[in-house]
Amino acid sequence: MIEIKGDNKDLIINAVSKSYKRGTVRANCDISVALHPGQIVAIIGHNGAGKSTLLNQIIGIVKPDQGQIDYNGISFIDNTKYARSLVSMMPQLYAPLAGVTLRQSIESILHIRGISGKKNKELCKEILDELKIEKWADRPGEKLSGGLQRLASFAMAVVYPSPILLLDEPTNDVDPVRRKLIWNYMRKLARNGHILVVVTHNLLEVEQYADRFLLLNHGKLIQDELTVGEHKQISSNTLFVVMNDWDALSNLPESLETRYIEEEMQVIFNLSAEQVPDAIAWVLKQIHERKVVNYRLTSATLEASYGGLTDGNE
Known part of the structure; x- marks a missing residue:
């Protein structure tokens, strides 16, 4: 076991493991890493490598068999309510939008966060404008394309951002122009001190936009590298x-x-x-x-x- 230490505002994952089917299927194995505010961290790896499982462990949907996940000195594993108060997640599946418009889905998230009235409208308009999806704002969710549904899910996750943001395949099915807008918005959030963890298969986007990548294989973390600055190491x-x-x-x-x-x-x-x-x-x-x-x-x-x-x- 390698103990990972960091500042209070780092998300510290220490020796986390999870198996299913009485230990016959290993989702992840002894993962230790510190995630820092201001960084966009991409998690990459083949299907079944344990990427989504790790996100679900952070937010408390899946409980590890062993290990710890701590933030600000408090365990997310022992305090799942605390974890969910500090973590926003965009899941891999589309958000259920049937019966509501794109605008209503975003406004509903703001209402849940306690934001109503004029401020609610302002924040909703801001994210619609940032992602250039205002023209579809009043279209029913079931009539949106896959890419627009994905953008709606992203907007719902970041419109009132938590300190920690987990984004599972945020650019899937999104057109090239708005893919860049998504990454630019994530960069703005990182500059404001948020921790961003992005699961993706798009390696070109990782090279272009992420600050760091974690490579998982068979549930193990086999590479943790910076992708920018003097320490850029992914281009060998x-x-x-x-x-x-x-x-x-x-x-x-x-x-x-x-x-x-x-x-x-x-x-x-x-x-x-x-x-x-x-x-x-x-x-x-x-x-x-x-x-x-x-x-x-x-x-x-x-x-x-x-x-x-x-x-x-x-």
Whole structure:
């Protein structure tokens, strides 16, 4: 168990695990991480990796078998009412909008939060304008497209934002223009000191907008990296090598003992900048000895790293 510590305003997840069906199905396993105000944290991983389960554990819908989730020194697991007072969640499923308009659905959330009268109308109009969905505001929910229903769910989650916001696939089915508006709105919330946790499969959006990503695989947290600033780490170098003699791999320098994937006669290395010179020297030597047919060095995207880090058996 790795104990994670942070400031009072950090959301601290310590050694959280959950299994179903008498322990035969592991949803997540020994996850420890600190989530900070002002960050947009993306959670990525294949279907069944434990992403949505982790969100449900934070808000108190699912109780972990072990571990702790604390905020401001108080346990969310032992105090689910406290957790739900501080957490807003946009679920993966569409919000039930039948019988109400988009505007009414947003106003109803504000009423639940104790906001009525003129202030209610102002906040509703503000979010409709921010997401550029005012023209559909009075259309019945059942007549909205999938993308507009998704935008309605997002608006309901953020119109009166809690300190912690959990968003499960917020841009699914949303058009490209409004996807950017969603991320821009999340950035504004982060700047105002909110903790934002976003489950998504859209790796290009993660690279472009998130501050940090958590990669889950088979319920385990296998990578936690920053995506911005001097510490940006998700863009590494990828070396593709076409082999005709696998014996060459036995002569790899120690510095190249890194993850690789065998696909027919191709090897894929994910390399840091420091490893590139040794890798090229090794490739040129193998070409001279006629053990390598061809090679290509590129800057890897998160998608390439993601594919190399997970086995896809979900």
